[in-house]
Amino acid sequence: MLDLRQYASLGAALKDALERWPNETCLIEADRDREKARLTYSDFRELARPLCRALEDADFKAGDRAAIIMTNQSKWLISAYSIFFCGGVLVPLDYKLSAVEHLQLLAHSKARFLVVEYYLWRAITQSPEFSKLTVEIVLVTEAPAGADLRGAYRWEEFKRKGEPQFATRQRADTACIVYSSGTGGRPKGCVLTHDSYLEQCASLTAWYPFWPGVRYLSILPTNHAIDFMVGFVGPFVCGACVVHLRTLRPEFVRDAFVRYRITYVSLVPMVLKNLERGLRAKFAELKPAKRMILDRLIGLNKMLTRARPHVEFSRRLLPQVHRAFGGELRALIVGGAFTEPSTLQFFYDLGIPVTCGYGLTEACTAVTLNDLKPFRADTVGKPLPGTEVRLLNPDGDGIGEVAVRSRAVMSHYLDDPEQTAQTIVEGWLLTGDQGRFDVDGRGHLQLVGRKKNMIVTEGGKNIYPEDIEAVFDGLPVKEFCMFAANYLWPQKTLGNEMLVLVLRLEQNQQFDDKLREEMVERNRRLADFKRVGGYLVWEKDFPRTASLKIKRGELAAEIGVDAARAGVVGI
């Protein structure tokens, strides 16, 4: 791989990568079972060059911001590379957000340019808020012939001839602004420098190296911190290959493992569980004799991989299982949310190591990672090289708030000194997650809960309850407030996360079917992963500040004491 210490920016490292491995394949793009594109590093450079020149001609300068809203595909990476080449700051936005949310974040980020897929652009232009679009130049990919692009350019035609000029950046300059959430009231744009990414990439590849020939299946959205690092920067600076699928249908994902002989893939717990369900169902169909043999082989594998994985050996021992994953898989990387240890163990026992870690956008990508020496399903691994983890105010059980210090940690939240000051204190990033170090003394971290009023879904989405409240504005009650159940009633485990709508009814108001229907109807307007799980009727007025804001912390503490989780009624 490239020696990242010698580079001042992501753009410089990526530029060298394209020159270093001209004939290696860097990208494969498939739609279902049809391969749409296969690019070498040299092809990639040739595709990016005219875009870089066109950006220059459009007066895109070093430090300018450009957003990308796209599903995982080659044009995502080509656009991102071109933005970095021109010294720009990349703002990767979540394509699953609504058009209104996209417009809010575009305005907040002050992006001058936007690269967007046609179907997403169509939704943005149809939004009632479209007139508030603040971006100057929009490039739309894959627009059908004759489509009205409302002033945008076609990405495929936005090119100029000639050699573009590489824009030098320094390590301390901003590389990306990544929104960790907060589309409702208060967007949280994590400002991450080139130094953050280069440091993080060096740490991650020290434990999990890529090399030419490695194939990484990119399923998590590339706008997400994990895929951006492990499905773009990491493979590229090592000469490896990224495989994009234009569909996430489980059957095509399974096919892709085999068709492209995948080496690594990152998944969210929901997908991992789906794979587990599928395998368990297949095992259950086996005749008793075959099942007994399988169980014995799994038992043998378990015994022989206790200290560390022996992937080659496991492949020989359980060939059918490994063939179903393409036969080259070295590890499944799982992140973004809490995963049941039993699921992780299930795969490890089959000889498929699952690299479980812990990270947050504010810390670039990962804070801790399982180094598999030995595999520990019950922990989120050890701090990465160059990362310090401390537990603040530990209780009698050694449980405290996880604080992180490393060069990978963000510089600040965009335009929000107040929130930054609350989150980064004396150089330590306060994560709001509660954890303890395992008694084994090897530095394994165990997460045991959350201090923050937020949830992380099984799909890896951060949801801040405050952001959901807007959908319930005008609900015919005296007042209401949204909380994460585990914030109201802390439990020393993760999982079982849900949002709870706390209602204070008007005097003499009864909770009736009409109110329930209204809640259900409003809940339906939310994306499925953001939906409220239940409600609680609260009998007292909410405590408020002098400026009439709800004192959430105080209210949560009152509810935690005076109400029980069992009192929450499902919506």
Place this chain on the structure above:
Amino acid sequence: MSAPTTDHTLDEVLNLAASHFKVPREKLTPDDDFFKTLGIDSLQALDLLTRLEHHFRIELPDYELQGVSDFRTLANRIQARL
């Protein structure tokens, strides 16, 4: 042969969803939130999409399901591609 009407498409979507997820057909109505009524996650919803594709002999990109959570809208998206 002309494309079936939306009502017909909707009916078929409901029938297929009921049989695929083994729930009584009468429990499903067009404006139901299918994540909730069927108790499914987004991956299982993608499975349903595949089933519908085979039935209607069309191809539905994943994004056609983005932001859709009721049978009626889903049927409209299918109808547009028939």
